């Protein structure tokens with residue numbers, strides 16, 4: 001065991017909630033596709049050994065061309081994903097050749113290097129970790145008729161982000177158990193939690209947004225501009 005770290009960037013979604021003709025991960029942000037911004041963050045980190053990029057079936061070729069164009073030398077494979085995020089992650093996992101893996105959404109381009117490092121270090125200490133932020137709003141559970149049925153204590157509520165870090169062997173086991181019972185989750189932590197494994201939360205940053213709906217694009221432009229000003 002050398003504690004090597006591989007990254008799976010999932011980018012095979014259709015972006016139906018964004019509603020754009022071009023899939024959201026390929027929209028330009030400051031003249032560069034969003035997915036390239038995301039890949040560049042991981043590609044420049046010394047702790048990252050390899051990156052597997054999972055794209056839509058018909059996007060593999062153009063993604064491979066971008067990998068060359070933007071000199072993303074840690075991207076060892078570009079492969080087609082599946083019909084659900086979970087299946088895309090699993091396909092990526094089968095290509096990973098490291099002890100540890102971080103799964104990250106291709107549409108979270110603002111993740112900070114320091115938070116990635118903190119997530120990795122926490123996983124080394126505890127076995128599994130995810131980035132997250134405490135929720136700021138009061139969250140209600142609402143039934144199908146629109147009536148509030150519960151108000152969970154906000155103190156214990158966190159909005160979960162990516163990256164999420166696991167031992168490759170453990171995440172593979174979690175995915176295979178989920179598949180065997182037909183369970184489909186919205187993140188990888190859920191699958192690992194189902195095995196009874198404890199997953200630690202690392203407080204990240206509110207700017208690590210997932211570009212999901214059109215209003216996120218405006219906020220993304222704002223964050224990118226602010227980052228650019230910080231670099232000057």
Ligand SMILES: Nc1ccn([C@@H]2O[C@H](COP(=O)(O)OP(=O)(O)OP(=O)(O)O)[C@@H](O)[C@H]2O)c(=O)n1
Pocket residue numbers: 010011012013014015016017018025054081082083084085086088089105106107108210211212
């Ligand atoms: N079958 C899928 C579905 C999603 N993803 C990826 O998982 C991340 C988070 O998913 P989400 O924001 O839900 O993306 P979409 O599925 O594209 O969006 P929507 O649900 O609005 O269609 C994205 O980077 C997306 O490309 C994936 O690799 N394979």
Ligand SMILES: C[C@](O)(CO)[C@H](O)COP(=O)(O)O
Pocket residue numbers: 085105159160161162186187188210212
């Ligand atoms: C993995 C994730 O980004 C954590 O917040 C999220 O669960 C993805 O969910 P989506 O329904 O695919 O947007």
